[in-house]
Amino acid sequence: MKIEELSKKNGAIPEQARSKFEELQNNLGLHFTNKNVLYNAFTHSSYVNEHRRKQYEDNERLEFLGDAVLELTVSKFLFLKFPKMTEGQLTKLRAAIVCEPALVIFANELKFGEFVLLGKGEENTGGRERPALLADCFEAFVGALYLDQGLETVVGFLGKVVFPKVELGMFSDVMDFKSQLQELVQQTSSGSLQYAIVKENGPAHKRTFVSQVILNDVVISEGHGKSKKEAEQKAAQIAIHTLTNKKD
Template identity: 65%
Template sequence: MSKKSDYRAKHMTAEQKRKIAQFMESISLSFLNQELLFQAFTHSSYVNEHRSKTYEDNERLEFLGDAVLELMISQFLFRKYPEMSEGELTKLRAAIVCEPSLVRFAETLHFGELVLLGKGEELTGGRKRPALLADAFESFIGALYLDQGVEAVNQFLEICVYPSVSEGAFSHVMDYKSQLQEIVQQRGAGGLEYAILEEKGPAHNREFIATVNLNGNSIGQGSGRSKKEAEQQAARKAIEAVEKMS
């Protein structure tokens, strides 16, 4: 470990060190260059309060991580959704890499607890600041890319990003019904029909269960707070079923 990273490590609390170690263990990854790992979680406010020391904050890593993340998400979507148009892929990618989504990923991983902050930033609630969390997520990706390349980044994204896409977390920007219709038409498989199977729950919190039928046979069911959402989720399940039959 270099003198820079050693000094930085000494200024992390024992709790921060423990949490970083736990985090790395939880994603089954380790850094060859520990300095990159520390830098990924070093906010500019900490560097500004320690100008007498030679530190680098995570802003350059954030710049790199932003580009790497966009590339990896693009590749994932390109392979997962072969029926999607360029416009649909672009819209979905934008929803995944936007700040609110990155904040959600970072919060799930408890990144706010790992960042090394200056005292002023700490006192003003910096650990919960959306921009800081999103930046830390991108910085970590940038550091991981420099340390071990795209395969390690892909492994990381398979844990914290790709599953949420597959599970429909971004269905609000995806028209699954149109995608399913296009697939069925291209294959000449027949006609689609949607039906609401069940409505349950109180009026202010209704849940709808929908099915989509192909030639009279159910190929997918889904639930949602509205009939439209339930049908979209049913179409998503149907797409997965049709792709498995290919």
């Protein structure tokens, strides 16, 4: 089957929905050549079941494809971004990025729930906010984008929506930056590496911490977190960035 023939069943999308999808494309700065593939990505099975005479196609096949595309693109990004990470660390981090809770965050940020075509039953039971539905929709959109515009465009899209969050430490709870920093310091110098909690803020039930990384008695970074461990990990992440840039 040719790509342009995919999702041709969705050619009869209601005009009101077509307008919303134009809004979505404008919001994303992405314009599909094959609009039917885009419609397909947001067509839930409940909508198909309630419109059988119009022979719509749901987004489950695109979800399957998008899952594989996400695995590949995220894997390449992590491989290049974190050269010191072991296979096990990379696998753990990738799993955190492509898991349902993370995909729901990405989908909500883009307001994907507003654009899903749902059956009345699913609509009335809060389907637009259901985590599994939103995660599936994000995967289906990635699959649709890949089919319509190729891998490079997908990478560009993820570079705006997903990858910056990794760099900002959204997944720091599964990334051992302290071990990476220790290895980096050992490779570049024989200096003494220390961590110091220099500040605690807020009430006991909502306390935040500030940690510093000290190399050879010089403070090279500072990190904030809801726990001492998180603050140290954030500080280590910033220190890695600082030392790597100096090396370059």
